Amino acid sequence: MRPLPAALRPRPARTPCGTGFVALCAGLALYAAAATLIVSLVSSPAFTARVPAGPARRYIDEQALEAARVQALAIAAAGEARSRLGLGLDAEADRYGTGLIGEAYSGITTTLGQIEAKRSAATPEAAALLVRLLREAGVSSGAVVAVNASGSFPGFALAAIAACGALDAEARLFLSLGSSSWGANNADFNVVDIVSAAASAFPPEYDYSIVGVSPGGSDDRGLDMDSELLESMIARLEAGGLRVSSPSSLEESVATRAAALDGDGAAAALVNIGGNYASSGADLGLSLATGVVSPGSAEVPPGPGLMQSFMRARKPVVQLLNVRRLYESRGLVFDAPPWDARNARVLYRRTSYALGALLLLPPVALAVVFAARTGRRGRKSEGP
Structure with missing residues (x-):
């Protein structure tokens, strides 16, 4: 049918x-x-x-907001310390009165720098941005973060401590004394002095330490710096209990930093601030990178360099350099004043897209x- x-x-x-x-x-x-x-x-x-303070209010990224608040206090503490030393401010260069903007040139200036980049680093938003970058790099509570910083961006050095603290991560800092123009290039108020002066602003539960210091500059031995100023700085810091290393080669400079920052293998990520000798060695491509460099996202170039060491170990790197490009790529206004509402809308709304x-x-x-x-x-x- x-x-x-x-x-x-x-x-x-x-x-x-x-x-x-x-x-x-x-x-x-x-x-x-x-x-x-x-x-x-x-x-x-x-x-x-x-x-x-300021118009940036009612935001919901608590970690970014905490880091920004602590960063503001740290900048204020460093500025007060500078004032006590009788070191004046250039009202035009340091238009927001942070105390973190140096001079156009000094005896410990190593290279040219962009003043707008220095001002951008010396804001609360720098710490909030670094919270974002560290989270993208996989840093979370209990992690160890290696921080390799020249004196070129003292604002970012403080921001690294604030951001790691807000994320409940440990920050290990290796600092070099040389600085590009407008950075921490005053021999009486170098990057180590600035970090030390800001210590009172960091909450007691923030876990951070300076694990090493080097001269920085040419060959990481300060060969392009005023020798008398450099020797005076080193003597003063060592009298205060810090040991300043003076490597004989790039390989030794990288090895010294790697041992101090990640000798136990505990570091989850590297934050590289500025373009010091040991950061990327002679590799131009890495020196131009900015933001998060994830493991496997780029081929590891040959040759010595701290960034290369971390990349070979499959550990992410956060590069704070080429600041204008970094800020613009994140939708941030470059060289904006502290607590600028335009940047606040980007940085303090963790769930805005959600x-x-x-x-x-x-x-x-x-x-x-x-x-x-x-x-x-x-x-x-x-x-x-």
Whole structure:
């Protein structure tokens, strides 16, 4: 017996649980989930957190906000220490009165630097940005972060401590005394002095230490610096209990840093601040990198260099150099004043994109329902 043509076959009885009904239920469930999450986020204490000064308020990334607040206190403490030493400020160069902007040239200046980059590093937002970068590099609570810093960006050196502390990570700092122009290039207030002066601003639970110091500059021995100034600085620091190494080669410079920063293999990531001799060795490509350099994202170049050492160990590197490009790539305003609202909107909203996605869920759910109902009507109109 031949089967009936499709057009003459009896249709199954309709039930309330058809395709359209199921899609509608799914859409309503998505809408309810979105509404619940939005309400919980907006009503959370983090959403109502306030910045101590300026227009940047009511943001929800607590770690970035904490780092920024601590950074502001650290900058203030360093500025007060500079004032006590009787070292004046250049009102035009250091227009925000941070005390972290140096001179156009001095006896410990090693290379040319961009003043706008120095000012950008000497802001609370520098610490908030570094929180973002460290999280992207996989740093979390309990991690150890190696920090290799020249004197070129003292603001970033303080930001590294603030960001690691906010993430409940340990910061190990290896500092070099040389600096590009406008950095920590005052022999009486070098990068070690600045970090030490800011110590009172860091909460007692922040775990950080200076694990090594070197001259920096040419060959990491300060060959391009004023020898008398350099010797005076080294003598003063060693009298205070710090040992200043003077390597005889690039290989020794890299090995000294690697041993001090990651001799136990505990470091989860490297933060490289400035372009000191040991950072990337003679490799131009790495010296131009900025932001997070993830393991496997780039071929490890040959030759010695601290960045190369970490990359070979499959550990991420956060490079704080080429600051204008770094800031612009992150949607930040370069050389903006502290607590600038434009940068605050970017840095202190950890879940801004997630909220946007949640707000899109209701219309997406409705679209699903509409598509299901349209498809059902289309099937009804099909002929044999």
